Amino acid sequence: MIKLTLKDQPTVPLEAEMLAPDYCAGLGLDAIRALPVFHGKRQLRVDDFFTVEGEPSDELEIHGDLARVKYIGRAMTRGRVKVFGNVGMHLGAYMKGGSIEVTGNASDWIGGEMTGGLIHVHGNAGGQVGAAYRGSLSGMNNGTILIDGTAGLEVGMRMKRGLIAIKGLVRDFCGLQMKGGTIVLHSGAEIRTGAWMIRGTIISLKPLKLLPTFPFACTYNPTFLRLYAKHLATLGFAIPINEQDGAYQRYSGDTSVPGKGEILVWQPRK
Numbered sequence: 001m002i003k004l005t006l007k008d009q010p011t012v013p014l015e016a017e018m019l020a021p022d023y024c025a026g027l028g029l030d031a032i033r034a035l036p037v038f039h040g041k042r043q044l045r046v047d048d049f050f051t052v053e054g055e056p057s058d059e060l061e062i063h064g065d066l067a068r069v070k071y072i073g074r075a076m077t078r079g080r081v082k083v084f085g086n087v088g089m090h091l092g093a094y095m096k097g098g099s100i101e102v103t104g105n106a107s108d109w110i111g112g113e114m115t116g117g118l119i120h121v122h123g124n125a126g127g128q129v130g131a132a133y134r135g136s137l138s139g140m141n142n143g144t145i146l147i148d149g150t151a152g153l154e155v156g157m158r159m160k161r162g163l164i165a166i167k168g169l170v171r172d173f174c175g176l177q178m179k180g181g182t183i184v185l186h187s188g189a190e191i192r193t194g195a196w197m198i199r200g201t202i203i204s205l206k207p208l209k210l211l212p213t214f215p216f217a218c219t220y221n222p223t224f225l226r227l228y229a230k231h232l233a234t235l236g237f238a239i240p241i242n243e244q245d246g247a248y249q250r251y252s253g254d255t256s257v258p259g260k261g262e263i264l265v266w267q268p269r270k
């Protein structure tokens with residue numbers, strides 16, 4: 001395992017996309033220390049900001065408050081990264097495989113346009129989780145993102161496939177222009193959920209203030225949710241599926257597009 005510890009907080013955001021198993025696994029410690037990072041416009045070395053210890057491995061442990069460190073795990077295809085602390089923007093952007101775990105909070109664009117792998121943030125997240133970058137037609141196209149805390153704006157914007165599960169409250173425009181995949185909201189979301197949604201599923205365990213372009217369809221317990229529930233339970237994210245406990249109200253839309261997506265809102269049995 002390779003252990004990196006932040007020496008001092010960067011004065012401006014530090015771009016450290018080389019902190020990924022794909023770059024570090026086959027290198028000795030001296031070579032890892034010499035990898036390039038960008039501090040503003042200046043190209044520096046990893047060891048200008050981090051102490052590097054351990055043995056060559058595809059497992060990285062990074063310690064410290066990395067709130068100003070961006071692009072950790074960018075485009076990684078394998079291995080494991082664990083951050084003990086907070087982390088900056090673009091965590092796991094374009095990720096293809098492996099896993100990333102963050103014990104603290106994360107900033108915006110977690111898993112932007114990722115196509116595989118697992119990201120688990122134990123704290124809060126910023127906006128645009130699993131979203132498409134500006135001008136891009138699609139967001140995350142596979143993989144799993146788990147957030148134990150809250151999340152910001154535009155979660156899952158234009159996502160096509162994959163799973164996002166969030167335990168805390170989510171802000172506006174969750175599922176904006178969603179094209180597929182699944183978003184699970186344990187504590188609901190604010191307003192404009194599913195706006196311009198084309199396909200996909202949003203599941204909320206709390207009531208939502210829905211747009212008028214999502215007409216009510218029916219109340220039922222979808223069979224496919226049993227598979228999701230089994231999978232999510234292994235990840236620590238339980239969802240109710242038993243008929244004796246309640247049922248899901250299904251709303252279809254967004255009819256203004258027109259779209260064929262669905263929002264399922266859990267209704268406990270009284």
